[in-house]
Amino acid sequence: MERGTATGTDERDEIAATVERARAAGSRLAERDANATARIVDAVGAALRGREAIARLALAGATETGRGHPGSKAEKVATALDGSLAASREAATVGAVDRDDSAGALTVAHPVGVVGAAVPATHPVVVPAAVSLYALAGRNAIVLAPSPSAVETCDVVVERIRRALDDAGAPPDAVATLPAPASKPQTDSLFERVDRVVAAGSEATVAAGQRCGTPNACASADGLVAVADADADPSAVAPRVAVGATYDFGAHPAADAAVAIPTAAVDELVAGLEDEGGYVLDAAERGRLRDLLDAGGDPPDRIVGNSPRWFAAELDLPPAAGRAAFVIADEFDGEDDPLATLPGIPAVAVHDREGFGACLRLAAELGGPHAAAVHTTRHGRVRRAAERLRPGRLVVNQPGTEAVGTRRNGYRFAPILGGGTADGSQLSGGLSPTDLIETTTVSVTAASDRDPRLDGAGETLRGP
Secondary structure, three states: OOOOOOOOHHHHHHHHHHHHHHHHHHHHHOOOOHHHHHHHHHHHHHHHHOHHHHHHHHHHHHHHHOOOOHHHHHHHHHHHHHHHHHHHHHOOOOEEEEEEOOOOEEEEEEEOOEEEEEEOOOOOOHHHHHHHHHHHHOOOEEEEEEOHHHHHHHHHHHHHHHHHHHHOOOOHHHEEEOOOOOOHHHHHHHHHHOOEEEEOOOHHHHHHHHHOOOOEEEOOOOOEEEEEOOOOOHHHHHHHHHHHHHHHHHOOOOOEEEEEEEHHHHHHHHHHHHHOOEEEOOHHHHHHHHHHHHHOOOOOOOOOOOOHHHHHHHOOOOHHHHOOOEEEEOOOOOOOOHHHOOOOOOEEEEEEEOOHHHHHHHHHHHOOOOEEEEEOOOHHHHHHHHHHHOOOEEEEOOOHHHHHOOOOOOOOOOOOEEEHHHHOOOOEEEOOHHHHEEEEEEEOOOOOOOOOOEOOOOOOEOOO
């Protein structure tokens, strides 16, 4: 199937050649055993995880893309590398990954082949580093297609990985990038040639990954909606939501983009958010933000990950807003209002409804299926939230950003979150190294046959 008609013949040939080099390198990786694979993963992790390396990569990403907070980016990169390296080391992805001696069953892992991954501008370090580690842990090759505004940063990450592979005696072509700049037709062409697609970011990129015909883990994970019940202390909910809304200037796949709380507690929550550095927009200011969102496209790439000061200047807000950590919208023109949920920017929408059930219904309408947050002291309401929202991951009494995984909540780090069929994705939950392998289950006869008419399959007759 050749969808990339807008891509020139020379470009298609170059993409095909890049994928074939990666496939040849992947074939060599597939010959490695578990110990050799672990050494490769460790070598790549060591090349990326040093303090100086992290600082350089984070600064490169913030400088090139102009998105996110440099300090938060360094923390995010460090957390992501620690988490993805730990997951890559601990996941069973090579050789016999499961055995049931009593049933005579054995499960053996093998690579999927070549992974094609899109790299969004909001995560120019985390996605290429983490997904490459996950691919290599499964003995796969990977070809990356970076956003045009993240090419240089992605190249720096890939160059470090390729040097580490070479030093470890592994083929450097196992990790590669498309020729820059990677256009959408080029990315489409890549998606059609590889064996597994991984993509998050813009709706156009995710849709391309989901329609390309290649098995995929593609999900548009832009922010989440949090729900609080009447028993949750608003003074405790406010700092969690504020952290989730402001981390890396909101450029996070699980940033708190909106929160729904019972009407009786909404004023206290808004006051708490103001205490955490929020600025409440008045009607005229909400109108200007609405216009800015409408003018930015879908998604509004121009505004994603910008600082509160940038927004204050763009919206002509008073000096107090320029000193704020984020903005708050608390009145709306219906649920279709662009302000109803504010992913990707340092902002949060605050909704009030009569009762927890009504808050859940709103969250189901506004939020994506990849992740959600609930603030409550009742276990029953946690279960209700899980059943009603059906998110890939649900965090309880935590900032939404914790859904990607931290040492505190037990989730394995995930560079991409998916909501399964509701998300149009084959990924439900967080991407892990085991999503980039396939397995063969072997059944071995556990007892010898006594009847000479029976073959080695136990109870199956030989036939005439």
